[in-house]
Amino acid sequence: MADDLTTPPRQSRLEGIIPEEEITRSENRWVVVMLAMLAVMMAIIVVTGVTHALNPPSNVETIDPATLHLGGEFAESNLGTAAESDGSMTVRIVGEQYAFVPDCTQVQVDTPVKFRLTSTDVVHGFLLPGTNVNTMVVPGFVAEVRTSFSRPGIYRMPCNEFCGDGHHGMWARVKVVPKQEFPKLAADERISCAKQ
Ligand code: CUA
Numbered sequence: 206m207a208d209d210l211t212t213p214p215r216q217s218r219l220e221g222i223i224p225e226e227e228i229t230r231s232e233n234r235w236v237v238v239m240l241a242m243l244a245v246m247m248a249i250i251v252v253t254g255v256t257h258a259l260n261p262p263s264n265v266e267t268i269d270p271a272t273l274h275l276g277g278e279f280a281e282s283n284l285g286t287a288a289e290s291d292g293s294m295t296v297r298i299v300g301e302q303y304a305f306v307p308d309c310t311q312v313q314v315d316t317p318v319k320f321r322l323t324s325t326d327v328v329h330g331f332l333l334p335g336t337n338v339n340t341m342v343v344p345g346f347v348a349e350v351r352t353s354f355s356r357p358g359i360y361r362m363p364c365n366e367f368c369g370d371g372h373h374g375m376w377a378r379v380k381v382v383p384k385q386e387f388p389k390l391a392a393d394e395r396i397s398c399a400k401q
Pocket of ligand 1: 366
């Protein structure tokens, strides 16, 4: 292929003209090369996205930000980590200027975890470094992200959407504890890491 581009047939070079069909053939080859590269890049994106669950959150679920604290799923008594009957966990967090409530939640390692978040005021961002968790928290909507933590430890979560003067101080934590420790935690420890 390189030969065709750099050394056209002697005849046409002498005349200063490259035959039309040869140009077309060369261009077609490059189109094939570009399409092949595009296909490889798309395949890499799709395969890594599927195998690492790197997909954009697409949960369209609405909630009234003015009344969510009064009752229902995001009432204060219902926030934090809840163990589900199927063995998974659900963590409910409310973002507001300038804190996540609760500011530290505990979950169990190697367990499916579903985060459900909403905001009472402006758009915040919820990001857990080193995981697939990264979502906007938009008032009026419930953001839902699923993940599983393979290592115990503390994950610090910064608000990663500019939300006002106190944005830089809006941090919270997720503490991932070993399996044998979690059931021993008292209910109030599941919305706090204070006793740890
Ligand atoms: Cu909340 Cu930035």
